[in-house]
Amino acid sequence: MLDNEAFLPFGERTRAMFKVIGYVPTPAQLGPLASPARYIVLYGGIQSGKSIVASKKVLKEFVPDLRKALAKAERDNVPLKNVLPIIYWLVGGDYDACEREFRYVESDFAALGLLRRHVKRINPGVLEIIGGEHGTTVLAQIKTKSSKDFRTLRKESPMGIVMCEPGQQDLSTFERVMERAVPNEAWVLLAGTIEQSIGWYVSLGGSWGAGDPNRAVFRMKSSTNKYMFPDGDRDRKLVSFKDELGEALYNERFEGEAQRPVGMVFPEFRADFHVQDCEYMEKWPVQVWEDPGYGDESAHAVLVVQIVEGQVRIFDEIYERGVTTEDIITEGVQRRPWYGDFEVLVDDPHYSTQHHSTTSTREIWRHLTSRLAKNKREPLRPRLERIHTFLTPTAQGVPKLLVNSKCKGLLSEFGIVANPFDKQVHFYRWRVDRDGSPLGDEPEDKWNHGIEALGRGLVYNFGHVQLDSETRQVRGWGRVQFFNEGRKRGSKRRVQH
Numbered sequence: 001m002l003d004n005e006a007f008l009p010f011g012e013r014t015r016a017m018f019k020v021i022g023y024v025p026t027p028a029q030l031g032p033l034a035s036p037a038r039y040i041v042l043y044g045g046i047q048s049g050k051s052i053v054a055s056k057k058v059l060k061e062f063v064p065d066l067r068k069a070l071a072k073a074e075r076d077n078v079p080l081k082n083v084l085p086i087i088y089w090l091v092g093g094d095y096d097a098c099e100r101e102f103r104y105v106e107s108d109f110a111a112l113g114l115l116r117r118h119v120k121r122i123n124p125g126v127l128e129i130i131g132g133e134h135g136t137t138v139l140a141q142i143k144t145k146s147s148k149d150f151r152t153l154r155k156e157s158p159m160g161i162v163m164c165e166p167g168q169q170d171l172s173t174f175e176r177v178m179e180r181a182v183p184n185e186a187w188v189l190l191a192g193t194i195e196q197s198i199g200w201y202v203s204l205g206g207s208w209g210a211g212d213p214n215r216a217v218f219r220m221k222s223s224t225n226k227y228m229f230p231d232g233d234r235d236r237k238l239v240s241f242k243d244e245l246g247e248a249l250y251n252e253r254f255e256g257e258a259q260r261p262v263g264m265v266f267p268e269f270r271a272d273f274h275v276q277d278c279e280y281m282e283k284w285p286v287q288v289w290e291d292p293g294y295g296d297e298s299a300h301a302v303l304v305v306q307i308v309e310g311q312v313r314i315f316d317e318i319y320e321r322g323v324t325t326e327d328i329i330t331e332g333v334q335r336r337p338w339y340g341d342f343e344v345l346v347d348d349p350h351y352s353t354q355h356h357s358t359t360s361t362r363e364i365w366r367h368l369t370s371r372l373a374k375n376k377r378e379p380l381r382p383r384l385e386r387i388h389t390f391l392t393p394t395a396q397g398v399p400k401l402l403v404n405s406k407c408k409g410l411l412s413e414f415g416i417v418a419n420p421f422d423k424q425v426h427f428y429r430w431r432v433d434r435d436g437s438p439l440g441d442e443p444e445d446k447w448n449h450g451i452e453a454l455g456r457g458l459v460y461n462f463g464h465v466q467l468d469s470e471t472r473q474v475r476g477w478g479r480v481q482f483f484n485e486g487r488k489r490g491s492k493r494r495v496q497h
Contacts, residue, residue: 009034014060021059021111028224029053032189033060037216041204042191043256045222047229050191053220054162055104057189058088058142062129065159066139069184085128085138087156091145091177092164095123098144101164102127105142114139124152147173157183167195167202171271171417174200175405194252198415198425200271202258207272219256261415263430265384265443266451268391269414278313278402281306286338288371289457290347292325292361293449299409299421300328301449304338305457312390312458313402319409319450321421325361329368345371346457375460380442383455385465390458410450419447 009030010018018025025033032042032053044050069083090105092098099122109115109129116128122144129140140159145152147169153176161177163169174190181188194202208215222229222238229235242250251257261267280286289303300323304316318332333339345365362373390401403410412419415427426447431439 010060013063017059017112018056021108023052023056023108025056026224026226028220029056032191032216032218032220033057035216035218037214038185039188039208039215040190041201041208041215041217042189042220043194043205043218043258044191044220045254045256046193047225048220048222048256049225049228050193050220051100051104051164054090054101054164054189054191055108057162057187058105058160059108061160061187062140069159086140087158088140088142089145089156089158089161089177089180090142090164091147091153091161091169091173093146093168094148095125095144095146097168098122098125098164101162102142102144150176153177153180156180158186159184160186161188163188163190163192165192166190167192167199169201171200171275171405171411174271175275175277194256194258198261198264198427199418200275200416203269203271203416205258207270221256222254261427261429263432263443264415265428265430266387266391266414268388269416271416273393274391274399274401274403275405275411275416276399276402278306278315278404280304280315280338281308282341284308285343286341287344287346287457287461288333288342289453290345290361291449291452291456292348293452297446299449300325301409301453302328302333303407303410303450303453303457304336307461311398311400311402312461313404314407314410314454315404317404317407317409317450319407319420325364326368329365333369342369342371345369345373346375346453346460347373348375348452348456375456378456378459380455382464383452383459384443386458386462387451387455389465407450410454413447413449413451 010033026049029049029052032040033056042050042053044053065086069086070080072078073080073083090098090101102122102125106115106118106127109127110118114129114131116130116138119125119127123146125144127142128138129142130136131139147153150172153173158180161181163174163177166174177188180186190201190204192201205217208217221233223232223235226232229238238254241254245253284306287305287307289305291301293299293301298321300318300320302318303314304318306313306315316336316338318328320328320332323331333342347361347365359367366372393399405411408417408420411417412426413428415425418424419426428443428448428451430443433439
């Protein structure tokens with residue numbers, strides 16, 4: 001027997017459809033389904049019912065979206081064929097990642113008698129929803145999309161988009177999805193399990209849940225799926241998983257709770273706030289900020305920057321390993337469209353004056369570009385402090401720092417995307433021991449060459465931050481914001497940087 005109370009948040013039409021297909025939402029599923037927010041993130045534990053929620057979201061929004069399309073046709077006096085069928089996308093890392101949601105949607109519309117035919121193919125798969133006076137008009141199409149092929153994520157303007165397991169997809173796919181949502185003011189649901197407690201998908205949790213009525217964040221524990229785990233948190237299967245995985249990994253995978261990455265130097269960097277498609281603007285001068293990054297695991301990082309009315313915009317980067325400075329300049333810098341407007345070089349003065357082979361990097365830059373490096377040797381602390389100030393918004397809520405999404409090297413060091421060399425997640429972090437307690441007063445000198453260049457460029461242009469001792473503690477210098485108070489202090493030995 002269906003529980004009528006479960007349907008209270010929904011209108012009569014939605015309640016009727018859910019009853020026909022025999023769907024009774026769990027209390028945890030009500031939130032994301034009933035939310036009026038246009039953009040929704042759903043962090044779900046394994047087997048929590050994320051795919052079911054995604055399919056029911058498509059079903060619930062079908063009639064309102066259809067009415068919106070018909071109203072637009074009438075308002076703009078255009079033929080119905082110009083607005084029908086309305087389109088929905090199910091976007092996965094590959095086509096197989098969409099299959100569960102696709103089959104649920106197929107079953108739901110078939111139960112309502114609105115499905116033209118069952119579909120075996122999933123790569124790509126297309127469902128046609130029919131209706132109209134004679135029941136033969138194709139009113140909607142639900143399509144699977146693979147983010148491995150960007151060509152599938154263009155041209156159409158969907159009415160709704162589901163990203164299936166977004167944690168397994170990259171930032172560029174998310175940006176493309178958000179772009180395609182603009183023309184029809186489409187809704188977007190990102191439903192998946194937290195794969196690692198880092199990256200663009202996890203970073204949305206802090207900002208989309210910050211009070212914007214158009215954005216909402218929900219978490220759905222595995223234990224809330226009473227059909228799969230009838231005893232809830234005490235279900236023997238879940239207890240066994242927790243014993244095997246440990247609390248932190250269990251909370252991530254089964255509770256839908258991101259675990260704070262231990263020792264992250266810049267946890268305030270946000271994919272949805274600081275990452276924007278800022279482009280080269282001819283009217284503004286260009287600066288190049290460089291860190292040569294010597295070493296087998298190091299990157300030669302070149303950030304290309306414009307400062308527009310006080311806002312720092314990193315619109316391009318060169319991030320390579322195992323290439324010479326000459327190659328960076330001749331094969332990279334000199335081939336860029338902004339090269340003619342390149343005015344200022346800020347590099348690492350420690351390396352720019354050293355002769356690691358026969359010629360210093362400063363001499364190479366001067367010989368090939370006629371630019372002399374403008375920088376001086378700076379301690380690490382002022383550079384980190386200055387970066388922190390540029391990661392906080394202005395009083396009007398505007399970013400002080402923007403990074404183009406194509407700058408994968410710098411973004412990987414902030415923990416937003418995977419490292420471009422080994423495709424693993426690395427980020428600039430403090431030294432910690434096995435228990436997560438701090439060691440020393442400086443971060444590890446790795447996975448940071450773009451950040452090194454960023455810090456030098458900011459200090460060159462904006463100077464040092466003047467902070468008193470109380471402000472330093474609030475800001476988090478000395479790891480206060482990264483580690484719990486009272487934990488053992490690490491060695492005071494300073495590491496040569």
